[in-house]
Amino acid sequence: MDLLAQQDYVIIDNFFNAEKLNAAHHFFNQKQEEGEFKKAAIGAAGTEKIIREIRGDYTYWLERGRDIELQPIFEVLDEVKSVFNRLLFLSLADYEFHLAHYPQGSFYKKHLDQFEGRKNRMISVIIYLNKGWKTGDGGELRIFPEGEEPMDIAPLENRCIMFRSDTLFHEVLTSNTSRKSITGWMLYQPAVLPYIVL
Numbered sequence: 074m075d076l077l078a079q080q081d082y083v084i085i086d087n088f089f090n091a092e093k094l095n096a097a098h099h100f101f102n103q104k105q106e107e108g109e110f111k112k113a114a115i116g117a118a119g120t121e122k123i124i125r126e127i128r129g130d131y132t133y134w135l136e137r138g139r140d141i142e143l144q145p146i147f148e149v150l151d152e153v154k155s156v157f158n159r160l161l162f163l164s165l166a167d168y169e170f171h172l173a174h175y176p177q178g179s180f181y182k183k184h185l186d187q188f189e190g191r192k193n194r195m196i197s198v199i200i201y202l203n204k205g206w207k208t209g210d211g212g213e214l215r216i217f218p219e220g221e222e223p224m225d226i227a228p229l230e231n232r233c234i235m236f237r238s239d240t241l242f243h244e245v246l247t248s249n250t251s252r253k254s255i256t257g258w259m260l261y262q263p264a265v266l267p268y269i270v271l
């Protein structure tokens with residue numbers, strides 16, 4: 074929490090225990106097999122456009138009541154939210170998360186996660202699920218901390234990065250393999266059906 078407050082981002086490796094990591098992989102693969110991922114859009118409700126030149130990922134929005142296999146993961150996210158509220162004095166009311174799949178050759182151009190109409194997003198949280206990721210696989214997260222050199226973060230399995238949604242510009246470099254993550258946002262106000270919007 075101190076690091077996040079100081080530098081606007083923090084990286085935490087070995088984020089989930091083995092049981093939760095397995096649950097995440099299993100659920101991800103299952104939803105992929107079922108064809109439940111949808112082409113991700115850009116922009117807030119009503120203005121979204123699918124622009125492949127900006128982002129090429131496919132997403133599956135999580136819903137607590139429906140995705141009961143992910144209960145252990147939701148418990149971790151609850152804990153993350155309450156730690157933020159306790160230690161950083163944020164007033165986070167909710168969170169919204171999706172699974173993200175970047176097929177080979179896809180990327181997400183430089184952006185901020187707090188775009189017009191979605192000021193609600195306070196902290197971005199990403200957990201990567203890329204078994205055996207190695208240099209050359211691509212898909213690094215490039216972050217642009219203010220007043221510092223850009224930094225590339227390898228999307229290693231079970232690595233979590235959290236950052237301020239309002240200030241930290243970032244991009245996903247072209248992935249040369251299939252790239253998987255759980256991505257979401259800690260919210261100031263309760264989410265309004267994001268899985269319908271995006």
Ligand SMILES: O=C(O)CCC(=O)C(=O)O
Nearest residue numbers: 181186199214245254256
């Ligand atoms: O997957 C990542 O590393 C970043 C994804 C991202 O920037 C987003 O979904 O807004």
Ligand SMILES: [Fe+2]
Nearest residue numbers: 184185186243
């Ligand atoms: Fe982003």
